[in-house]
Amino acid sequence: MSTPVSQPVRFAMVSTDIRRDLIVPLRHFTRLELIHFYRRASYGDLTADELGGNLVAYRSARELYQGLLAARPQIVQGVEPFAVRLLPYLFAGWAAARRLRAPLVVVTLENRPLAIKHGAVVARLLRLVLRPIFDDARLIIPLNHGAARNALTVGRYADKMQRLMYGTWGVDLSEFTPQRDGREPDFGPEPVILYVGRLHPEKGIFDLVDACARVRAQMAHVRLVMVGDGPARSEIERLVQERGWGDAVFLTGTVKNRDLPPYFRAASVFAAPSVTTPKWEEQVGMTNIQAMACGVPVVSTHSGAIPEYVPDGVAGFLAPEHDPAALADALLRLLHDANLRQRLGQAGRQYAQAHYDAVANIRQAETVILERCSDV
Numbered sequence: 201m202s203t204p205v206s207q208p209v210r211f212a213m214v215s216t217d218i219r220r221d222l223i224v225p226l227r228h229f230t231r232l233e234l235i236h237f238y239r240r241a242s243y244g245d246l247t248a249d250e251l252g253g254n255l256v257a258y259r260s261a262r263e264l265y266q267g268l269l270a271a272r273p274q275i276v277q278g279v280e281p282f283a284v285r286l287l288p289y290l291f292a293g294w295a296a297a298r299r300l301r302a303p304l305v306v307v308t309l310e311n312r313p314l315a316i317k318h319g320a321v322v323a324r325l326l327r328l329v330l331r332p333i334f335d336d337a338r339l340i341i342p343l344n345h346g347a348a349r350n351a352l353t354v355g356r357y358a359d360k361m362q363r364l365m366y367g368t369w370g371v372d373l374s375e376f377t378p379q380r381d382g383r384e385p386d387f388g389p390e391p392v393i394l395y396v397g398r399l400h401p402e403k404g405i406f407d408l409v410d411a412c413a414r415v416r417a418q419m420a421h422v423r424l425v426m427v428g429d430g431p432a433r434s435e436i437e438r439l440v441q442e443r444g445w446g447d448a449v450f451l452t453g454t455v456k457n458r459d460l461p462p463y464f465r466a467a468s469v470f471a472a473p474s475v476t477t478p479k480w481e482e483q484v485g486m487t488n489i490q491a492m493a494c495g496v497p498v499v500s501t502h503s504g505a506i507p508e509y510v511p512d513g514v515a516g517f518l519a520p521e522h523d524p525a526a527l528a529d530a531l532l533r534l535l536h537d538a539n540l541r542q543r544l545g546q547a548g549r550q551y552a553q554a555h556y557d558a559v560a561n562i563r564q565a566e567t568v569i570l571e572r573c574s575d576v
Contacts (some may be wrong), residue, residue, distance in 0.1 A: 311346025
């Protein structure tokens with residue numbers, strides 16, 4: 201007599217904005233039958249086939265609630281609980297889970313202290329509003345220490361919490377790799393400092409420009425490549441022109457996620473000098489992880505969760521925030537020493553292999569979710 205084949209458990213994942221580096225790894229779900237609800241694909245980096253399959257768009261909290269009831273998932277994962285603007289979608293997911301009698305999974309990245317981010321009164325009200333949702337949650341997944349701290353201000357949920365590489369799953373290690381494939385852009389002679397991300401002051405880009413001025417005082421031939429776009433682009437262009445850097449600075453605009461690995465491989469050092477603001481601090485730092493996977497040493501800061509994801513002195517160096525001099529010192533230390541760059545680059549790749557393999561992280565997440573929701 202043959203043994204019956206167990207069916208995958210239907211799992212509803214609810215997101216708001218989606219992008220390729222967070223979506224493509226989901227194809228590796230095997231034990232959970234994934235239905236992914238999303239509001240917008242606003243980054244424009246997903247192809248038609250990547251937008252197909254198990255993705256379901258919704259436009260309102262009501263539409264999300266109805267879609268969840270129609271899909272009848274056995275487990276529901278809701279949106280970020282500490283973002284006030286997302287509360288309607290959070291409540292829609294919670295209400296659907298209760299109606300379906302499905303276990304609820306809460307995932308949070310928000311690491312700013314709630315009283316600082318929202319103000320003391322709103323933070324107090326938010327914690328009261330969230331308490332019944334957190335009470336119902338079978339599993340709470342914080343992606344950093346600050347998110348775990350915020351969850352514990354809602355109530356005593358330590359027994360429900362488990363830290364996972366979730367949502368920001370890591371990288372495809374066969375795609376983000378040190379091996380060159382001929383697609384690497386030519387920015388001229390080395391060394392090349394690479395930045396990838398939004399051109400926004402909170403990303404520390406003006407500190408990076410100031411640091412590069414200090415670096416160029418010792419290494420006049422260094423080049424800075426800034427991949428991305430944002431509100432600070434015109435100001436960066438003005439600073440580059442004022443300093444007469446000419447062809448030494450490349451502003452590439454936005455590069456799609458699938459095309460990023462060659463840019464990392466063309467760099468000598470990767471720089472991501474994020475800074476903390478009252479409303480935001482770095483929650484993971486995916487570009488740091490991508491650089492590490494490509495074997496490029498990282499120079500970043502102590503903003504938010506960066507020290508939790510980039511081992512200082514192992515995969516690169518972390519400088520104090522808003523300190524162009526310290527940032528320049530870290531960059532120069534690497535740029536002057538090719539052997540050090542190679543050693544830290546290799547260590548970063550090994551660290552990424554051990555911690556940021558998207559396939560392994562999804563398998564772990566499936567195991568934990570199924571264990572915590574074992575009655576489905």
